Amino acid sequence: MKPERVNVRLSVVAEMTQWINENVQRGIHAADVTKQSGYTHWHFQRLFREVTGYTLSEYIRLSRILSIACVLATSNLKITHICYDYGFPGQQGVARLFRKYLNCTPTDFRRCVQENPDLLSMITDTLLAEYTYVKKASRKDEKKLHLNDAAQTNSNM
Template sequence: MFISEAVIAVIIDWIDNNLHKPLRIEQIARYSGYSKWYLQRLFLQYRGESLGRYIRNKKLDSAARDLRETDENIYSIGLRYGYDSQQTFTRLFTRHFHLPPGEYRKKNKTACYVPDKAESKSPFR
């Protein structure tokens, strides 16, 4: 593994653990020790996507997980991942998933399994 490849792996791990914070490419470049331009070129070379796109997609994927797994309101989820308005969050979410957040939640909500009365009667009681 080349040093630059290791740096990209560390940066990805750092980004993934800080999705709830505002992430700016300049800040990530300072963290990596590389210039903004060199880091972006290096990231694209190793990941095949831009650094900005990676961050945006990870935030949207995490927001989608929260929509599936929680009942938290859409606005709060958008704010957690750095979107200043529900309109911006909804526009980017819809562009990424081809569904607005509310519809996405309805179609993908993780169901909680509750056995019916017949299933809950154990023959061993």
């Protein structure tokens, strides 16, 4: 493949990841991103996975979780209000995602970050390292971040 084509594809994926991060609070879906990209839905999904190593939907979920985690760590807003602000119909969906990616509830996360403020940046770095530009062997092999492990690692530094 010609280098110009590779650069254009990488550029489009980079632009779309930035667009996702800027619009994640709107409750966007994969179809919104593919429409914004100018590619067909299936072609962009394939391209995104090829470049990043995970699906477009996974990236959107991860971006939402990281954004919500930042809000939980830096504000006293009620969790329910944060859920609505990020396009979730209730707290259950957010709690499910937190359990999947962080292995805790949003309330536990907030409490841990209040006790250890450096934990937020470490968790963000860990999640991004696990999911960014790394092809996963399979969805069943997804790693979960344990807050206790993260806090223990951070205290040892």
